[in-house]
């Protein structure tokens with residue numbers, strides 16, 4: 217399964233999703249097309265993590281005749297297949313790694329979509345070489361033998377990006393990629409992501425941080441309380457009025473070199 221013939225990576229139709237007793241999405245429809253890098257922007261509680269959990273197969277929509285979720289054109293997909301084709305870097309994942317797992321093992325764990333690696337998991341020469349190559353590409357050779365618990369947040373995130381890249385997936389799903397990173401680490405990490413976009417990976421970025429939406433992302437979806445408020449070209453969607461409505465407070469946007477930043481007040 218590579219790209220679907222119609223170039224649709226993800227197509228969610230009429231999904232109703234509960235977390236506990238909370239109806240997070242009522243009839244949500246959303247699709248992601250190949251090469252159409254997209255940001256889903258929403259305040260706390262909008263449902264961003266729930267979308268990620270839906271893709272990771274950790275939550276499920278209510279079964280209903282109208283509901284469908286197609287991934288790479290296929291209605292019947294296994295979570296394992298999806299994990300190979302949608303490289304995901306989430307905060308959930310970052311919190312679940314044990315302190316002693318080394319950078320190399322974090323990257324290798326991507327081959328089994330596991331959290332860390334286990335004795336029964338074997339890696340062939342090609343997989344070991346691929347993990348080393350990825351660490352080198354990410355400028356992270358120095359993290360090869362470093363325990364996760366002794367890495368900075370930025371270093372951990374680079375290793376997790378490496379984990380997401382082992383299968384060379386056509387698409388990456390990134391959860392607030394720069395939160396917790398200082399300015400240098402933010403710029404460095406965004407630069408890595410931009411390189412992957414420029415080399416053909418389609419990015420779905422899920423965030424409430426406007427400043428981490430790279431210039432390559434042209435489509436922005438505004439999500440509020442489980443509903444899509446706006447979905448369209450970034451230049452049309454990222455306006456003072458739309459952002460003020462999204463975050464329920466006055467927002468003024470500034471732009472520089474294709475990047476956006478939000479300031480309080482109008």
Ligand SMILES: Nc1ncnc2c1ncn2[C@@H]1O[C@H](COP(=O)(O)OP(=O)(O)OP(=O)(O)O)[C@@H](O)[C@H]1O
Nearest residue numbers: 235236237238240258259260261262263264265266
């Ligand atoms: N386990 C749960 N049980 C019940 N309700 C939940 C659960 N997890 C999330 N919710 C509710 O679902 C809604 C969407 O939550 P979600 O975590 O997806 O939002 P989010 O956009 O990721 O927020 P944040 O930016 O704060 O992480 C919220 O109203 C939240 O309170």
